[in-house]
Amino acid sequence: MRVIVGNKQREAWVIYAINRYTKRIINFAVGRRTKRNISKVTKSVLQLxxxxxxxxxxxxxxxxxxxxKHNTRKKNTTIIxxxxxxxxxxxxxxSRKTICYSxxxxxxxxxxxxxxxxxxxNYKI
Structure with missing residues (x-):
């Protein structure tokens, strides 16, 4: 998921993996959409x-x-x-168009x- 940080020239990605059956988050990374950041998440998924x-x-x-093991069909990404x-x-x-930002x-x-x-x-947001 693409997110703006600071100003429009600085973008970040929230990269995360979710279990399709339990709907729990397996792992996540925040930053650029690079091989290093994506590999952190995929390694934890493949360990399962x-x-x-x-x-x-x-x-x-x-x-x-x-x-x-890899599948890229669109209908299988509806949960995420x-x-x-x-x-x-x-x-x-x-959010994409808001006055709230990081x-x-x-x-x-x-x-x-x-x-x-x-x-x-036990944190409540």
Whole structure:
């Protein structure tokens, strides 16, 4: 999910993986959409030994996920797209056109971490 940080020239991506059945977040990264950031998330997914991994059509995934487990069909990404909509609704700093925004990457990462895993620490947002 693409997010603006500070001004429109600085963009960040919230990259995360979600379990299709439990709807729980497996892992996430905030930053540029680079191979290093995406590999953090894909490695944690592959450690769970899934049958299939569904992604968008970004070319970086081909080098990170084995071909027999990788699937890029659009209908299989509806769960994460719905979760993106919920994130943008709940966290106004992720909305596309708003006066709320994050001024730096660290604050954005902290807010997303609290949103994803705050219930494990009994935080209420």
């Amino acid at each position: 030994n899934p049958k299939k991994v569904f992604t968008d059509g970004l070319m970086i995934y081909k080098s990170l996920i084995p071909k027999n 797209e719905r979760n993106n909509l919920t994130l943008r609704t709940d966290l106004k700093r992720l 001024k730096n990457f660290e604050m954005l990462e902290s807010v997303v971490k609290l949103y994803f895993w705050g219930d494990q620490f």
